[in-house]
Amino acid sequence: MRNAECGNTRTKRAQVPHSEFPIPHFIRERHVGLSDAQAQAVREVKIGNTEGLHARPVMRFIDVASRFQSNVSVMNVTRRGEKVDGKSAMQMMLLEATQGCVLRIEARGSDAAAMVEALAVLVESGFHQHG
Amino acid sequence: MRLSDLIHGPSIVAELQATDRNGVIRELVQSLADHGAVPPESVETVARSAIARENQGSTGFGKGVAVPHVKHECLKKMTATIGRSSHGVDFAALDRAPVYTVVMLMSPANAPEEHLAAMERIFRYLQRENFRRFLRQADSREAIIELLSEADDSQTE
Numbered sequence: 001m002r003n004a005e006c007g008n009t010r011t012k013r014a015q016v017p018h019s020e021f022p023i024p025h026f027i028r029e030r031h032v033g034l035s036d037a038q039a040q041a042v043r044e045v046k047i048g049n050t051e052g053l054h055a056r057p058v059m060r061f062i063d064v065a066s067r068f069q070s071n072v073s074v075m076n077v078t079r080r081g082e083k084v085d086g087k088s089a090m091q092m093m094l095l096e097a098t099q100g101c102v103l104r105i106e107a108r109g110s111d112a113a114a115m116v117e118a119l120a121v122l123v124e125s126g127f128h129q130h131g
Numbered sequence: 132m133r134l135s136d137l138i139h140g141p142s143i144v145a146e147l148q149a150t151d152r153n154g155v156i157r158e159l160v161q162s163l164a165d166h167g168a169v170p171p172e173s174v175e176t177v178a179r180s181a182i183a184r185e186n187q188g189s190t191g192f193g194k195g196v197a198v199p200h201v202k203h204e205c206l207k208k209m210t211a212t213i214g215r216s217s218h219g220v221d222f223a224a225l226d227r228a229p230v231y232t233v234v235m236l237m238s239p240a241n242a243p244e245e246h247l248a249a250m251e252r253i254f255r256y257l258q259r260e261n262f263r264r265f266l267r268q269a270d271s272r273e274a275i276i277e278l279l280s281e282a283d284d285s286q287t288e
Contacts (some may be wrong), residue, residue: 051243054250055200056188062225089192089225093254112256 039070040070042106044077049126054099057127062089064122072119077102086119088091132252135279138234141166142212147233152255156181156199159235168212168264169237173205177237185241191224195267196257200236202246209245211236211253213275215267231267234259256282 047053053061065087066070072086078101085090086105097103103123107115122128142162149155155266160178165167169177181201184190191197197220212235219229234253256262262282269275 052247054243054247055190055198059188059225090194090254090258092256093192093250096251098247108155
């Protein structure tokens, strides 16, 4: 492996070689906080509120997502729908995520882990609102 | 779901008279009532409810479109209409830009699946830049209806 040659003295044992080596699925799933721009984090969360992912929750989602640098995509796993941009309100409305649907939130970038965590908390809390 | 089935054609307002957000909402609800899509006695309730909803968070999704909506028990059947403003209306949109196309959706209470399916359909179309542009240029009810039906036909799903 060429990783040893990269000469980064701050490389820690837990760090995963990047760019030349795809981050294994099981490591992404645990959303290890990689500290480079390629860091990824994935979480699956269930829509709990009765009204589902309607306009207001979408706006809240966008609001939280836009506080982070990373890119984020969201997919409705239950409906096997397309991946949409988690920072686009218009695209998020395509998810048609009703109560009980599972969303797969996937972030990529320097703050991916924190972003996915914040978004997961938002969804799991029922978007901090009734209905 | 075809958008031309969802949108109540006779209620389309090709040139909105109102120039502010609340006025636009009232005008569209009134138009739906005038054409029998919303019970006339519910106009005030529904309009208030749509405005209250808007105050909780703008439905101006950006790119010149807003989708104000209401879920209310006095609505027995889902219906929707479109209003077009050539001057642009301030909806406190996400991108702060004026709104030229308003799609107003009215859903019965306790039908969240149907509501989300209609929203999906509306945004599926509004996603397309051409659709937004042509909608903004369509200056008569007939032109808007024709555009909706052409968009439905070109939808492969």
